[in-house]
Structure formats: C-alpha cells, structure tokens
Amino acid sequence: MDKAAGISPDDALFSTRRFRPEFVQGAEECRLSVLKPANDQGLAPNLRVALARRMAALNADAALLDEYDTQLAQLDPTEQLRALAHGETDLEEPLATIARHVDLVTLTPNKAEASHIALLTQAGLNSPQIVALSELIAFVNFQTRVATGLRLMRSA
Template sequence: MMDAMDKVAGLSPEDSVFKARRFRPEFVQGGEQCRLSVLQPAQDQGLAVDLRLALARRMAALNADQVLMDDYDAQLLALDPSEQLLALAQGETKLDEPLAAIARHVDLVTLTPRAAQASDIERLVQAGLNNPQIVALSELIAFVNFQTRVATGLRLMRSL
C-alpha cells in the first residue's frame, strides 16, 4: 500500500526504493501516522486543518519542493480557504495577527532553526497562541521539514 511519502517521492510499488522502505514497515506506518496527526488531528488545538495545510505549503515553498507545494496546494484548495490563508500559503508576510507571528516563526524555524530563541516563542504568546497551540505548531514545523528532506532523499535514491 502506498503512503503519502511514496506519492511525493514519486515511488511506485515496482520501485526498489519503495520496496526498501518496506523493510522497516514501522517507519512507513509511523511516518504516515505522524503526517495525519499534525495535518488532520482529532483535536486541532485551535489550529484548523486549512491553516495547517497553508503552513505546510509555505514550508514546502521555503524548501523549494515543487512536488510538495503542488500536493499541499491541492489539499488546501479543496477546503476553500480564505484569502488570508492563501496569502499565507504563498509566502506573504503582510498578514493580520496572529497569522503574521505564525508566519514569521515558521519561516525562522524552517530557514534558520539555529537562530530561534525563547523570545520567538514569547512573540507567539503575545500574538495570542497558547501552549498547546505552540506545541502543535512546533510539531507541524518539524514534520513538514522532515517530510521535505525525506522526500528529497527518496527522489535522489530513486534516480540512481
């Protein structure tokens, strides 16, 4: 069975890389469960699915991953997002709060994670996010950046 990572990496069941991933089925299953838990959680903590997808699309663009950008665009557009969320997804920085603070944080952690400091979390609090929302946002940032790196690696392996 194909998962989302196979899809964005361009794998098919006939590929040797697809088969190699199945040597560790717990990693395949765990990755898919993680994806679902951060993008479509049972309890969204006030960070709706359309916001999460807009942020995922933004991170895919920051990582220059066109395949993921297209995938997240399709998922986001299926939810009929607001103009603000479309702007967020497209990399806009002139946004209303709390989206502006969220966008700044996503960009910072995606592009220069070593530069992130405790004061960056405080900016999220000042913008109105609570602790569960900050944790959920951090999980989303971690997953999408992980996803872009794994997908890139799998594509490279497939091309060998």
Template structure:
C-alpha cells in the first residue's frame, strides 16, 4: 500500500525504490502511524486537525516541498479552515497571539533548530499552551520536518 511518504516522493509500486522501502516494513508502517498520530490523533489535546494541518502545510512550504504542500493543502481544505488558519498555513504572521506564537515556534524549529532555546518553550506557555500541547506541537514539527527530509532523499535516489 502506498503511504504519504511514497506519494510525496513520487514512488509507485512500479518503482524499485518503493519495494526497497518495504524491506524495512517497520519503518514504513511506523512513519505512517506517526503521521496519523501527529496530524489526526484520537485526542487532539485542544489542537484541532485544521490547526495541525495548517502548521504541517507551513512546515512543508518552509522546506520548499511542493508535493507535501499540495498534499497538506488538500487535507486542510477538507477541514474547512477559517481565514486565520489559512493565513497561518500560507506562511503569514497571524494577528492572533496564540497562532503567532505557534507560527514563530514552528518557523524557528524548522529553519534554525540550533537556535531554539528553553525560552521558546516559555513563550508557548505564555501564549496559553499546556505541557501536553507543547509536546504534541513538538511531535508534529519534528515529524513533518522528518517527512520532508525522507521524501527529498527518496526523490534524490530516484533521480540517480
């Protein structure tokens, strides 16, 4: 079965690389389970699916991954996001304090992770996020950045 990473990398069951990925099914299955748990968890902890997908789309755009941007655009559209979440997804700095804090943190960890500090977590707390929400946000940011790098690596391998 084709997963999100296959789609992002442009892999189909006709590709040798598709089958090579399946030599390690635990990684394929684990990545898909992780994707589901960070984007559409059973307990969203007050972070809606639309918010999570808007942030994921933002991360994909920051990583210049057109395939993932398109995928997240389609998923986000199904959630019927409001204008503020659409702006967040598009890379804009939201007027809403919480969304602005989420955007700032997501951008920092995505673009300059070495510069992230404990004070960045304090800013999220000051914006109103709980510890479980901060952990969920961290998992989301980490996974989508991981997904973009794996897809980019697979595309590179396909081009050789």
C-alpha cells in the first residue's frame, strides 16, 4: 500500500500508518495471498497480475498500472493475457467471461448478480477458482481505494 500510495519511510504518513501495524501487515498478507498464493487454484500468477492490471486501469490508478505492468512483464505473459490486461474484450474463453465479470464487479458492483457467477461456472471455472477470482477482485479494488485515500492524506 505504501508503494502504491507513493509513501516512503521518511514520510510522516508512513510512520502514522505504523500505529496500526496489523492493518499494514494484513494488507500485505492479503496482497500476497491473492497475487502469489501457495495454491493458485489453477489461476496462474500471470493471469492474476493481468487481471490486477486491468482493474488498476479501470480505476484509473496510474501508480498501480505501472506496478502491475512491471510485475506482468516479469511473468512472460501470453498475447491473450497482455490483451486481457490492457482491457481487450475479444478474448478466448474462459478469459472473455472472466474479463466481463471483472469489469462488471469493478465498475458496477451493485449490478452483479448470482447469474454472473453461473456464467463463470459455464465458462469452466470451479468453485475454488471463483472464490479466488472474487478475492482478487475485492483486494485490487480495495487497494486502489486505500492508495487513493493515502495519496489524498499525503497531499493535505
């Protein structure tokens, strides 16, 4: 979160965040668990980072876009994953369905319904994969909001 918000150890806000170390540590543990889990449930790290990059773009978060671009480049993504990461919609299945779901939940979460989960199942995702995808979507959208808030606090 500090890096995403542009906070360095010499910033007062960096020290202030450490008054609640469990939040700092918890956010980092969440980041690792959704981007680099011990068991990826068949959602490979390069797919996870491509999706995170897509969500950062949907949220217009330039700092996170840069971070996820760097991470994705290190994971040697396929052309389809690059297209997914850059917001393309003309994708092979199941990526097309995953992309639609990510876009829906990121941009209009109040419109998400159980039928959208059924579409993920029809595209071939199993329950653990759907849960892992949901966790990733939740975390990256949380990350963009916290980073934005921290940037605002830093500039005040």
